[in-house]
Amino acid sequence: MRRTFPAVLLTVTLALTAGCGDSGGDADKANAATGPITVWLSNNKEELAWGKAMVEAWNAQHADQKITAQEIPAGETSEEVIGAAITAGNAPCLIFNTAPAAVPQFQKQGGLVALDSFDGAAQYIADRTGDTASQYKSPDGKFYQLPWKSNPVMIFYNKQIFAKAGLDAEKPALSTYDELLAAARKIKSSRAAAAAIYPAPTSEFFQSWFDFYPLFAAATDGKQLVQDGKAQFNSPEGRQVAELWKTLYDEGLAPKEQYNGDAFGDGRSAMAIVGPWAIAVYGSKVKWGAVPVPTPTGRPAGQVKTFSDAKNVAMYSACQNRATAWAVLKFATSKEQDGELLNKTGQMPLRKDLAAAYPDYFSKNPAYQQFADQAGRTVEVPNVPSSVAIWQAFRDAYSESVIFGKKPVPDAFAAAAAKVDQLAAES
Amino acid sequence: MPSTSGPRRPGLLRYAVLLAGALVFLFPFYYMLIGSLQSEPDTSVAGAFPTSSPTLDNYADINSRVALLRSLVNSGIFTGGVILGTVVFGVLAGYALARLHFRGRGTLFALVLLVQVIPFQLLLIPLYVLIVRGYGLADSYLGMILPFAINTVAVFIFRQFFLQLPDDLFSAARMDGAGELRILWSVALPLVRPALLTAVLLTFIGPWNEFLWPFLVTKQADMQPLAVSLANYISNVASRAANPYGAILAGACVLAAPAVALFVAFQRHFVSTDIGSGVKG
């Protein structure tokens, strides 16, 4: 009795949960079904405003296929929420905040719908995004995400701090590593700011996207962290980028402690390495300017590549009314809605020839022109299995060697490359 | 009566040490409060002793972005449900474990200990799947409450409490021929009030501050308890406020205030019997 009671209960519970699994559904039937759908939006204030307006516009014309929108936090925790929702089978039809780095994992879980299964989808994506779209294909050649918007990472600088340090505030020399170091040292010696540049020194897997990766993309003219199943960062260019950051940390030009807030926005850092979404945050607090990230020997600004920090839209397999979902997806990425997104958030829709497509906006907001320009030359995170584990392994090695100087960079990178190769080989 | 030793003076040193300790303990809380009343952030050391006059702007900012009242109601329902489950079923279980001999008692007690040990993160996803997929309780108060429904530390406290009640009470009632349920109802329960207070206070804090589980289970913003709404606010919106750090601190104060108030109200009941007598062994 003592043993059987719990055992019976266990069996019953297991049976309950097993029996509640979906039958899977016929994919073709789901692809053709129309009806109401649910979408998730990120809770970034401006994106939410855009999302709500988009939903209203659609609902006004499609009373029988209404969208219900909910918001989820945009931080790292959103991937966990989505992963849990996939497992439980209650993910929405579309999530307007799917990180490209999480797509391989969601795909492996069987949580995503291949957009290619819709007529003309591949063509639609190619027409809208152009060549950059190929970076978003999965290893099997299909699109499990629709490239939506990017925030090309550039170097922001605080004009007032630069002026105070005796540097040119309108056209600062920041295009080579030497120039960046010189400017940083000047800022420190003149005490114009507490830090020259202040990327987050913590060990979350995604932090490398905002210190190492943009410079790596620029230095290698477009290589991803992993290509053809092999780690690319253990190369002379990769090590050179790491040595630059190491110098910045060693000389105290970049602090090693996390800052509780936004260091650039609070005026404690002279530079920041971030995309245009931050402009809304800085507002009038900081007089900022922006330049492309530096390269080892300098390259014309119009040729420098950077990290895209893209967020995309994916369709999830729990979706029942997929035809509606696909129609909404096309609607939300139409020229009109992309224009609304640009207007409301200042983030760059992943649309080719962006500046030419919205001349009014860019003439009214010349400060954003350079981001539109940069958006045409971005590098995405590699779409490989175990992508999060790979980034974590890299970050751990980077933190140990570059930030805290416990190990020489070549050793740390070699060990990490071996680990990453192994991770990329398992699928 | 305090157990001091005889007619010596109560010890100025003792008061001094305690006061110093209290100040050290309270300092972060004080800093939180002061920071939330500032209009300009000042993260330097001098910021701990501000000269500018306090302002309620940060609180107003939170109120405009987070539905404070609704979140408080949700927190109240979540916490209240947990307290209810704990008090009703925990008392029964504690009493059974302490005073009744039945098959499976040893196993159950071992389980009580084991449950304390397992980290919640280990159970998180299977539990989520069970509650959302198996029972279909997403976005519901029941789904939020279920994993916390009966607080195990409270069960332990009730058990300790019932253990140290004098046996004569029970043996007398049994000799009178009273059934076990009757004994529970008329002998044990009337005495349980002190333990109830302790258990309520200890049980309250868990769900009140709980962020991760309600965050997973609820997607509709009007179902989310205060801890989740504030975390959302901190992670995203606070950076836009005029004084982002101050806004975060204001949110923290709002979350902490009811818990502190509850403790202040109940703390004088902590002196007597309840937990301590149980741990006398």
Added chain:
Amino acid sequence: MSTAHAGAAATTGPGARTGGTSPTVGGPLRASRSRVAAALGRHPVGMVLAAPYAVYVAVVFAYPFGFAVWMSFHDYFFAAPGAVVERPFVGLANYRAMLADEGVRRAFGNILVFLVINVPLTVALALLLAAALNGVVHARAFLRVAFYVPYVTASVAVVGVWLFLFSSNGMVNTMLGPLAPEPSWLVNEALAMPVIALFVVWKQLGFFILLYLAALQNVPKELYESAAVDGASRWHQFWSVTVPAVRPATALVVILATITGANLFTEPYLLTGGGGPSGASASPVLVMYQRGIQQGQPDVAAAIGVLLVIGVLLISAVNRRLIERD
């Protein structure tokens, strides 16, 4: 906790026997009743009373924990319902991989450091402060509330304040001046975990002070008086009267502090954003969370979890033996 259990047997045993069934009840009824008693225990109604709690434990903890243990022996990842996935049995492979992983080993090492600092400090401070608080008459409410407040506030709220205190130009370093450690506290490999240990001591102390306060109420005054008569100083009285008298409370405090310490997650997560310098402040549960939920490897995470549970049970058993030497 075992003394409490033993105490239960000691106190209820004789009591139950003096109660019991009346000797005048007839033969056959007595026989069937004792058959029932043999099968279900003397008070089968206890099963009914305990049933809701038992069901709750089985559903909320037993099933997911059983599932986690099962996961740790398979090559498992969470998949959408209806997805067809292979989940081969892999024996101890996950455990081997986890033990070979340097980050995981370091996390377990870190938590041992944490426990060694945190648990004795908690016990000592809680007892000392409770003893001190016990004697005061004035400002009792204020003092009690002061020590309890950190326990009540959410970690998320309080972490910002601690970052302020312990950052490289924070209050502590400013006060220490030239004595400030370089690199600063939270980015110092050797100091990061101790700082977290200190933070958790501060945060949890109120709860343990309460446990001790309550236990102290039941120490008979006569013991102190007789010790004073024998000429013992206050400090000596503390050692020879107070400490032994609250031993059961000490056992409870040690066990609870060990369990909460071993399951540390929020503080490393918030204070050092992902594990600190070279993982110097990562905890096993943090690593479990990273591997399991962020990187989609719940099988390895489950192996870590199971090992953690076993480790805590072992440590608790050792602690109990050390403390309850009777």
